[in-house]
Amino acid sequence: MLYSGHFSFDEIGTDQTPRHGYFACLVKAENAEQAFKKFKNRILKIREEEKDELFTKMFAVYVEDVVEIPDDFSGEAVVTRYQSSEGPFPRSKSCFLPVSEKAKLKSYLWMPDNVSKEKGNEEYKEAQPFLEF
Numbered sequence: 001m002l003y004s005g006h007f008s009f010d011e012i013g014t015d016q017t018p019r020h021g022y023f024a025c026l027v028k029a030e031n032a033e034q035a036f037k038k039f040k041n042r043i044l045k046i047r048e049e050e051k052d053e054l055f056t057k058m059f060a061v062y063v064e065d066v067v068e069i070p071d072d073f074s075g076e077a078v079v080t081r082y083q084s085s086e087g088p089f090p091r092s093k094s095c096f097l098p099v100s101e102k103a104k105l106k107s108y109l110w111m112p113d114n115v116s117k118e119k120g121n122e123e124y125k126e127a128q129p130f131l132e133f
Contacts, residue, residue: 002069003027003035006081007043011057019057021092022064024081035066046099054098 005025013019025042029035046055067080097105 001029001031001035001071002073003029003032003039004067004069004080005035005039006064006066007039008062008064009058010060012059013057022083023098032066032068035068036063039063039066054095 003026005027006022007025008020008022011019011021025039027035027038027042029038043055043061047058050056065081
């Protein structure tokens, strides 16, 4: 089975102000218990390696939800997460595969009129709508 984990976290910014954020992980495991163990081990390993400051300023990580995906899953796209917040979208940092083995995975960025492979991580840049109603 594949398990898609959605997490939130609390951290301290470089200017010592409180911050919060979200990240997602994907793992192949025999069952949910093993998936939770693998998620925990990966988060701890990232912090220990300190290869990227993204995880080193966190002081609490919360499991929002974990979705089990059967190996033989096929069909229409499935919405696995939804979140709505009050107020305008805040400035934030967003990264594709920030601390993952990129040789076996691809990430894509949608831009008006095309889809392209993501080349790097950038600070806040206003997103263009994928759909408008």
